[in-house]
Amino acid sequence: MDTYETIAAWLGHLPTAPHSLAPDTALIEDGILDSIEILNLVAFIEERFAVVLPVDAFIPENFATPAAVAALVVTLTSAVPA
Amino acid sequence: MSLPQKVDVLVIGGGPAGSMAATALAQKGIDVALIDKQHHPRETVGESILPSAWKYFDLLGVSEAVAKNFVRKAGGVVVWGDQISEIAFKDFGYTRPGMHVERDEFDDLLLRNAAAKGVGVFEGYRAEAFTPGDNPVVTVVDEAGQRREIACRQFIDTTGQAALVGRQLGGRRLNADFRFVALWGYFENSRYFSAGGVARDFGEIPQHPPLTFVTRLGGWGWSWHIPMKKVTSVGLVIPVEDYKREFAEHPSLDAYFLSRCRATPHLGRLLANAHMVNGGTRMMRDFSYGCDHISGPGFLVAGDAAGFIDPIFSIGVVFALYAGNLAAWATQRILANPAQAANTRLVFETQLKGRAELAYALALPGVERDATTAARQSFDYFSQAEKELTWSAASMTTRSQNVVRAAGGAEGAAGIRRRDLATLRYA
Numbered sequence: 353m354d355t356y357e358t359i360a361a362w363l364g365h366l367p368t369a370p371h372s373l374a375p376d377t378a379l380i381e382d383g384i385l386d387s388i389e390i391l392n393l394v395a396f397i398e399e400r401f402a403v404v405l406p407v408d409a410f411i412p413e414n415f416a417t418p419a420a421v422a423a424l425v426v427t428l429t430s431a432v433p434a
Numbered sequence: 435m436s437l438p439q440k441v442d443v444l445v446i447g448g449g450p451a452g453s454m455a456a457t458a459l460a461q462k463g464i465d466v467a468l469i470d471k472q473h474h475p476r477e478t479v480g481e482s483i484l485p486s487a488w489k490y491f492d493l494l495g496v497s498e499a500v501a502k503n504f505v506r507k508a509g510g511v512v513v514w515g516d517q518i519s520e521i522a523f524k525d526f527g528y529t530r531p532g533m534h535v536e537r538d539e540f541d542d543l544l545l546r547n548a549a550a551k552g553v554g555v556f557e558g559y560r561a562e563a564f565t566p567g568d569n570p571v572v573t574v575v576d577e578a579g580q581r582r583e584i585a586c587r588q589f590i591d592t593t594g595q596a597a598l599v600g601r602q603l604g605g606r607r608l609n610a611d612f613r614f615v616a617l618w619g620y621f622e623n624s625r626y627f628s629a630g631g632v633a634r635d636f637g638e639i640p641q642h643p644p645l646t647f648v649t650r651l652g653g654w655g656w657s658w659h660i661p662m663k664k665v666t667s668v669g670l671v672i673p674v675e676d677y678k679r680e681f682a683e684h685p686s687l688d689a690y691f692l693s694r695c696r697a698t699p700h701l702g703r704l705l706a707n708a709h710m711v712n713g714g715t716r717m718m719r720d721f722s723y724g725c726d727h728i729s730g731p732g733f734l735v736a737g738d739a740a741g742f743i744d745p746i747f748s749i750g751v752v753f754a755l756y757a758g759n760l761a762a763w764a765t766q767r768i769l770a771n772p773a774q775a776a777n778t779r780l781v782f783e784t785q786l787k788g789r790a791e792l793a794y795a796l797a798l799p800g801v802e803r804d805a806t807t808a809a810r811q812s813f814d815y816f817s818q819a820e821k822e823l824t825w826s827a828a829s830m831t832t833r834s835q836n837v838v839r840a841a842g843g844a845e846g847a848a849g850i851r852r853r854d855l856a857t858l859r860y861a
Contacts, residue, residue: 383817391763412814
């Protein structure tokens with residue numbers, strides 16, 4: 353599974369998820385991803401992709417859509433370790 | 435079970451923030467103990483709960499018990515100067531109601547649930563002091579005055595206004611924008627408002643769910659009226675200067691509180707045949723404060739211990755549950771990845787302060803000031819339904835123009851689902 357598919361699969365298991373999840377589905381606005389599930393998603397991403405979200409990654413824009421979440425993960429996984 | 439000398443996580447304080455944090459950690463399999471200086475059930479105030487609390491109740495596994503044991507509320511009605519308006523939660527797509535809860539019983543329910551989910555709960559132990567660090571130590575005093583130490587890997591301060599961390603480290607600041615005193619009491623046989631602003635007798639609550647009733651007092655003060663199972667919680671939030679002047683003209687606090695309640699339009703009418711019970715008038719002076727230190731090596735602070743903001747829109751319990759869950763998440767992240775502890779504390783602080791800034795913008799009385807970036811960002815974590823509820827609630831008073839403005843005036847106006855009422859109706 354690629355990054356997007358992995359993220360989409362996790363999101364698809366939320367009880368609030370719609371039947372079909374598009375890359376631009378409004379996760380926060382539509383109440384699919386709430387304050388509890390965002391934290392669970394971060395925990396999942398950090399474990400699955402072995403990354404640590406820096407403090408400035410915790411902004412609503414990064415969780416607004418499945419595509420935005422996937423883009424965040426791609427940025428973090430492709431960053432050159434310091 | 436006796437108090438451990440060593441535990442992975444110690445939660446100090448058994449209100450909603452503490453029970454939330456401890457239960458969430460125990461559910462993840464973490465070794466957690468919770469101490470409280472009092473034995474629950476114990477009295478506290480803040481009885482009105484918004485429907486956004488249900489996601490936390492679901493997570494805790496208490497939704498059925500909460501629905502069964504407390505009064506459902508349909509929304510709120512506000513009299514603010516000449517404007518009378520109502521909001522109904524169902525207009526925003528909420529399928530579950532708000533709640534009016536006796537806090538002694540509600541907090542006890544959450545605490546017993548914590549114990550049932552694996553938290554070691556110890557009542558009658560007061561935390562006196564702590565030593566921060568990678569392996570923090572908390573000094574605890576039992577009811578006989580005996581001291582002992584508990585070593586842990588992290589602790590969470592949810593001590594409410596006792597503010598363990600805030601008082602030991604200093605930096606607990608009163609908020610100068612909120613120079614209010616709160617007075618409150620409990621009444622039997624108060625009438626209440628139901629949907630449409632219709633006044634009803636107390637006994638009709640099961641058939642006609644109540645609204646939380648708020649009215650403006652002079653000088654940005656406000657009153658609350660919250661009907662519960664047996665009694666109604668009634669409170670006045672009064673500017674400090676008014677309180678000092680007016681109280682001096684009365685023989686007692688009860689006499690002052692009752693006369694001020696009875697002189698308040700609509701509130702006085704609801705209370706016409708009611709009488710105060712449960713031991714008279716309560717008072718709280720420090721009506722809004724913040725703390726400089728809400729995290730540090732080995733600890734996080736959540737709930738009222740981290741800060742308290744004039745709770746005009748019933749956000750207190752939801753804010754505590756949010757903070758408790760955030761603290762549990764951050765604690766777990768610190769335990770799993772100690773090298774990133776500083777990053778996690780910063781995330782915790784940023785998120786919690788953003789929420790506090792939002793609450794502050796929402797309650798700010800009569801001050802022209804734009805909401806901060808942090809508040810706006812926190813607001814953008816809300817779903818459209820939550821945003822519209824917040825805009826609508828904010829638009830019921832003139833206190834919260836900051837929020838309507840911060841959210842983008844036009845967009846906010848479109849999402850306002852307030853019902854304006856010509857009058858309140860008395861049978």
